[in-house]
Amino acid sequence: MTAIKFYGHGLPNVQTTPLPGRLIVLEGPDGVGRSTQVALLREWLESQGYAVFSSGLRRSELASAGIETAKQGHTLGHVTMALFYAADFCDRLEREILPMLRAGFVVLTDRYIYSLMARAMVRGVDKRWVQSLMGIALVPDAVFYLKARVQDLVPRVLSTRGFDFWEAGMDFLPTSDYYQSYAVYQERMLRTFDELGAEFGFVEIDASRSIDAVFADLRAGIGQIVSELKTAEAAAQQ
Amino acid sequence: MATLPDGTMLPGKLFIVEGIDGSGKSTQLDLVHKWLTTSGYLVAFSEWNSSPLVAKATKRGKKKQLLTPTTFSLMHAVDFSQRFQQQILPALRAGAIVLADRYIYTAFARDAARGVNREWVREVYSFAVKPTVALYFRVPLDESLRRIIVGRPALKYYEAGLDLGLSDDPYECYRIFQGRILREYDAMVDEFGLTVIDAAAPLVQQQQLVRQIIAPHLEGALRIDPNPWRDVLGTEHLSGRYLDSLVHPGAPAS
Numbered sequence: 221m222t223a224i225k226f227y228g229h230g231l232p233n234v235q236t237t238p239l240p241g242r243l244i245v246l247e248g249p250d251g252v253g254r255s256t257q258v259a260l261l262r263e264w265l266e267s268q269g270y271a272v273f274s275s276g277l278r279r280s281e282l283a284s285a286g287i288e289t290a291k292q293g294h295t296l297g298h299v300t301m302a303l304f305y306a307a308d309f310c311d312r313l314e315r316e317i318l319p320m321l322r323a324g325f326v327v328l329t330d331r332y333i334y335s336l337m338a339r340a341m342v343r344g345v346d347k348r349w350v351q352s353l354m355g356i357a358l359v360p361d362a363v364f365y366l367k368a369r370v371q372d373l374v375p376r377v378l379s380t381r382g383f384d385f386w387e388a389g390m391d392f393l394p395t396s397d398y399y400q401s402y403a404v405y406q407e408r409m410l411r412t413f414d415e416l417g418a419e420f421g422f423v424e425i426d427a428s429r430s431i432d433a434v435f436a437d438l439r440a441g442i443g444q445i446v447s448e449l450k451t452a453e454a455a456a457q458q
Numbered sequence: 459m460a461t462l463p464d465g466t467m468l469p470g471k472l473f474i475v476e477g478i479d480g481s482g483k484s485t486q487l488d489l490v491h492k493w494l495t496t497s498g499y500l501v502a503f504s505e506w507n508s509s510p511l512v513a514k515a516t517k518r519g520k521k522k523q524l525l526t527p528t529t530f531s532l533m534h535a536v537d538f539s540q541r542f543q544q545q546i547l548p549a550l551r552a553g554a555i556v557l558a559d560r561y562i563y564t565a566f567a568r569d570a571a572r573g574v575n576r577e578w579v580r581e582v583y584s585f586a587v588k589p590t591v592a593l594y595f596r597v598p599l600d601e602s603l604r605r606i607i608v609g610r611p612a613l614k615y616y617e618a619g620l621d622l623g624l625s626d627d628p629y630e631c632y633r634i635f636q637g638r639i640l641r642e643y644d645a646m647v648d649e650f651g652l653t654v655i656d657a658a659a660p661l662v663q664q665q666q667l668v669r670q671i672i673a674p675h676l677e678g679a680l681r682i683d684p685n686p687w688r689d690v691l692g693t694e695h696l697s698g699r700y701l702d703s704l705v706h707p708g709a710p711a712s
Contacts, residue, residue: 228578229575229577229578230575231526231528232527232528232572232573232574232575233526233527233573281518281522281524282515282518282519282524282525282529282533283515283529283533285514285515285518286511286512286514286515289511289514290511296511296540297539297540297543297544299539299543299585300536300539300540300543303532303535303536303539303582304512304536306532306535307515307529307532307533307535307536310526310528310529310532311524311526311529314526314528314529315524315526349581349584349585352578352581352582353581353582355578356528356578
């Protein structure tokens with residue numbers, strides 16, 4: 221059982237009884253391979269007999285369509301965008317993540333509030349404000365941070381979908397050169413992630429290595445957390 | 459003067475109205491709007507929950523009843539932030555008068571009535587400008603209900619606060635919900651220095667009072683020529699017969 225604990229003011233109307241599930245977060249920069257690892261982990265966990273729910277940013281029923289529209293028009297300011305992302309996050313937290321944890325699932329999320337905080341902070345939004353805004357978030361059981369340097373990320377991004385307007389920070393950086401902008405933006409994001417990692421206790425995983433080496437580390441770390449579920453269930457049955 | 463959170467004074471003037479549904483605040487603000495434009499001031503107007511981008515998502519959330527107190531609060535914050543950055547702040551920087559039909563105090567009152575943490579909501583909106591004058595139209599609950607219920611077929615789900623499950627009867631639920639909001643407003647009078655207007659008083663007398671309160675703050679506000687085409691008409695010998703059909707941005711609906 222995991223006691224319910226929020227980072228800040230938390231959410232109203234939440235039952236305070238402990239959650240039987242586990243909340244595991246994968247964080248890391250764009251192109252580091254988070255979604256690949258989530259897909260692999262989900263299959264592995266299910267093969268071990270765990271019920272898994274995976275979630276990621278901008279997948280809420282409420283706000284995802286609006287955020288996509290806003291991104292196309294590049295119309296929103298940084299504070300507005302942070303609030304829109306917070307609405308998206310909160311919708312998933314209240315209507316998906318919390319109920320799934322209550323039902324005993326292992327919830328794997330591809331990014332969490334830290335990406336949202338970093339995203340806003342590098343754009344000059346006040347850190348204290350973002351942190352208070354995101355105080356609605358549940359404290360996860362673990363945050364695995366896939367860490368890589370910008371030079372490790374570039375070939376991966378180029379070989380898959382190319383540079384994205386937002387992932388290159390083109391919305392606020394002064395240069396119109398995608399590559400240069402990407403490098404500056406991701407460098408700032410990495411520094412911010414390092415700062416947040418120290419503060420929020422990320423487990424760092426060197427993601428400049430091969431997919432199987434990263435997977436092995438994640439499997440070991442996550443395996444330990446979820447194994448408690450089996451012993452806890454066994455204990456409850458006796 | 460309107461003041462940024464860091465203490466910076468902006469050259470514009472921000473006048474806002476607050477109050478529960480049926481307090482008559484929008485009617486009063488509309489009269490202020492007409493008065494100021496007629497007096498030659500450049501007036502920008504911004505209404506609560508009116509940003510088109512967010513409207514779609516909020517509408518979807520309402521229709522499918524997806525909204526929780528916190529997501530409801532955040533969607534309104536998105537709407538406000540968008541209007542604040544694009545309408546309110548630029549107009550205040552330019553030295554114009556901005557009229558806002560509901561402001562951050564609406565969020566503080568409604569969200570708290572829905573059980574959202576008061577400090578959290580205040581922190582969410584901490585980027586907002588402090589208004590030059592914040593008018594709170596205080597009306598007894600029964601009087602506002604009487605005004606609202608007349609000629610209204612049915613209360614909507616969130617409007618009545620049915621999401622809170624206070625009562626199965628929409629009207630009873632609405633009454634409880636509005637009562638809570640009223641208490642939140644009353645508690646904010648001292649916290650934020652709201653100027654209380656007795657909204658049960660006759661309409662015209664309220665407007666006289668409102669104008670008395672606003673008038674001393676108008677000095678230095680940006681003005682525009684109400685008839686910028688007058689010279690063109692004169693020199694070109696035109697009558698301007700089609701100008702009347704134009705909708706002038708910023709002018710109140712007549």
